[in-house]
Amino acid sequence: MMKLLDVEKLSISFTQYLKGLQQTELHVISDLTMTLNDHEILAVLGSSGSGKSLLAESILGILPNNANTSGKILYKDELLTQQLKEEIRGDKISLIPQSVNYLNPLMKIKQQALGYIEDEEAYKQKEKKQQELFRRYGLKPEVDEMYPFQLSGGMARKVLLSTALLNDPEIIIADEPTPGLDEKAVDEVIHDLIDLKNQGVGIILITHDIITALRCSDKIAILYLGYVIEITDTKNFTDDGSELYHPYTRALYQALPNTDFKLTEGHQPSYNEIPKGCPYNMNCPYKTDKCVENLPELREINGRRVRCFYPLVNDDENIQEGG
Numbered sequence: 001m002m003k004l005l006d007v008e009k010l011s012i013s014f015t016q017y018l019k020g021l022q023q024t025e026l027h028v029i030s031d032l033t034m035t036l037n038d039h040e041i042l043a044v045l046g047s048s049g050s051g052k053s054l055l056a057e058s059i060l061g062i063l064p065n066n067a068n069t070s071g072k073i074l075y076k077d078e079l080l081t082q083q084l085k086e087e088i089r090g091d092k093i094s095l096i097p098q099s100v101n102y103l104n105p106l107m108k109i110k111q112q113a114l115g116y117i118e119d120e121e122a123y124k125q126k127e128k129k130q131q132e133l134f135r136r137y138g139l140k141p142e143v144d145e146m147y148p149f150q151l152s153g154g155m156a157r158k159v160l161l162s163t164a165l166l167n168d169p170e171i172i173i174a175d176e177p178t179p180g181l182d183e184k185a186v187d188e189v190i191h192d193l194i195d196l197k198n199q200g201v202g203i204i205l206i207t208h209d210i211i212t213a214l215r216c217s218d219k220i221a222i223l224y225l226g227y228v229i230e231i232t233d234t235k236n237f238t239d240d241g242s243e244l245y246h247p248y249t250r251a252l253y254q255a256l257p258n259t260d261f262k263l264t265e266g267h268q269p270s271y272n273e274i275p276k277g278c279p280y281n282m283n284c285p286y287k288t289d290k291c292v293e294n295l296p297e298l299r300e301i302n303g304r305r306v307r308c309f310y311p312l313v314n315d316d317e318n319i320q321e322g323g
């Protein structure tokens with residue numbers, strides 16, 4: 001097992017200008033810490049608008065200009081600077097984008113998959129790889145000369161997937177690859193991701209769909225109001241949920257058959273109302289004054305990372321109250 005990415009205390013916010021000279025800070029991601037290894041699918045689970053795409057953009061170095069960030073990201077123990085991000089983007093790290101709108105509508109498919117390559121030999125090699133990948137994903141040769149509008153949604157997704165794989169990436173960030181797809185296409189995406197993982201790729205699967213996360217990930221990081229509140233092995237989502245330590249994670253899992261399997265808006269308060277103290281305290285049945293006053297750190301407990309003063313650890317595994 002090799003560490004590919006370490007995200008350490010990453011925060012992303014936007015300054016909002018209100019009437020007059022007033023301004024407030026919109027905290028979209030706060031104090032996010034997580035690790036991605038090779039041969040691993042890490043699902044990042046959060047509701048719509050919770051900053052998941054911004055996390056992807058931050059790792060890739062394509063954040064909007066007005067974003068304020070702090071914290072750091074390491075790539076194989078090396079600080080991932082903006083320069084290094086630009087070097088490895090599309091090469092060692094690839095994005096499977098959230099939307100097929102990432103395709104340039106005015107450019108033929110093959111041309112945009114390959115990009116501009118000056119060296120003739122290098123071009124030929126990449127072209128060969130592209131043709132292999134297109135064949136592997138069932139894209140016929142005539143797709144090469146098509147424009148995006150001529151593709152079905154499923155074909156466009158396969159083009160994005162093949163393009164992401166062209167340079168044998170070590171890390172793939174898949175941003176919501178399944179919404180809007182029919183059941184068969186979802187099965188295919190999941191199958192492809194697991195296949196890539198088995199080849200050694202480390203994958204960050206960004207999703208608001210807990211069922212997709214449960215079906216293919218090895219670990220799940222759960223976001224709440226921009227905070228990671230638990231990172232746990234996917235196998236801990238089992239039976240009655242008693243292996244899940246954060247009250248929110250457990251409630252989410254136990255509610256599953258009755259919800260529409262999605263983390264919808266309304267589950268969480270809005271970003272303008274992030275409470276002082278624990279982000280979950282307003283909904284937590286176990287809260288104390290301490291939770292209202294203080295923000296719990298993300299700490300390691302029995303191989304999980306949990307942001308809670310009173311994690312729901314089984315009786316036989318005694319844990320001290322966190323500080």
Ligand SMILES: Nc1ncnc2c1ncn2[C@@H]1O[C@H](COP(=O)(O)OP(=O)(O)OP(=O)(O)O)[C@@H](O)[C@H]1O
Pocket residue numbers: 014028046047048049050051052053054055064066098176208
């Ligand atoms: N350039 C920007 N300026 C100001 N605020 C922004 C900007 N970009 C994003 N945001 C804010 O950050 C929030 C998170 O955006 P993001 O696209 O990362 O969410 P997401 O979790 O990917 O949502 P979805 O599930 O809908 O894809 C947005 O709701 C928006 O309020």
Ligand code: NI
Pocket residue numbers: 052053054098175176
């Ligand atoms: Ni998004």
